[in-house]
Amino acid sequence: MTTWTIREATSNDLPGITRIYNDAILTTVATFDTEPKTDEEQRAWFAQHGPRYPVLVAVNGSGVIGWAALSAWSDRRAYEDTAEGSLYIDAAHRSQGLGRALAEAVIAAGRKAGLHTLISRIAEGNEASVRLCEAIGFTPAGVMHEAGYKFGKRLDVYLMEMVLQPEHE
Numbered sequence: 001m002t003t004w005t006i007r008e009a010t011s012n013d014l015p016g017i018t019r020i021y022n023d024a025i026l027t028t029v030a031t032f033d034t035e036p037k038t039d040e041e042q043r044a045w046f047a048q049h050g051p052r053y054p055v056l057v058a059v060n061g062s063g064v065i066g067w068a069a070l071s072a073w074s075d076r077r078a079y080e081d082t083a084e085g086s087l088y089i090d091a092a093h094r095s096q097g098l099g100r101a102l103a104e105a106v107i108a109a110g111r112k113a114g115l116h117t118l119i120s121r122i123a124e125g126n127e128a129s130v131r132l133c134e135a136i137g138f139t140p141a142g143v144m145h146e147a148g149y150k151f152g153k154r155l156d157v158y159l160m161e162m163v164l165q166p167e168h169e
Contacts, residue, residue, distance in 0.1 A: 009055040016064025029123035054109040065093045068106035081116035124156040
């Protein structure tokens with residue numbers, strides 16, 4: 001039984017988004033940010049999103065329990081139809097199907113926005129994210145060897161990609 005609702009995020013969701021993201025910064029390799037984000041930094045991040053690069057949240061009776069976003073891959077114009085995906089789940093709600101539901105919802109939002117390619121960067125040691133990406137249709141695109149450094153260790157970064165089919169196909 002689904003115990004959450006997925007919807008577009010609003011600025012009122014930023015405290016929950018920030019709480020989940022800051023936990024990931026401090027305890028996981030799911031992000032290579034190393035310092036917790038401030039409310040001001042998160043407001044600036046949120047302002048860079050919208051219909052073209054959506055932010056979705058999963059909520060239940062206690063508030064935001066997960067979020068997913070598509071962000072510009074590069075500021076160079078030739079990449080304007082490519083976005084990078086991000087997905088974070090509150091630790092208490094992992095392994096319950098929420099990650100897949102959010103991933104599928106943000107992919108659908110990207111398709112609706114007219115994006116062509118989605119990219120996922122996954123750090124070595126994050127096998128759950130690799131499995132999720134494979135399960136929903138991402139394919140391996142390469143490895144950036146020792147591209148990141150977190151928790152005292154150099155980490156490979158696995159690139160995965162998905163070419164979206166237009167909504168009408």
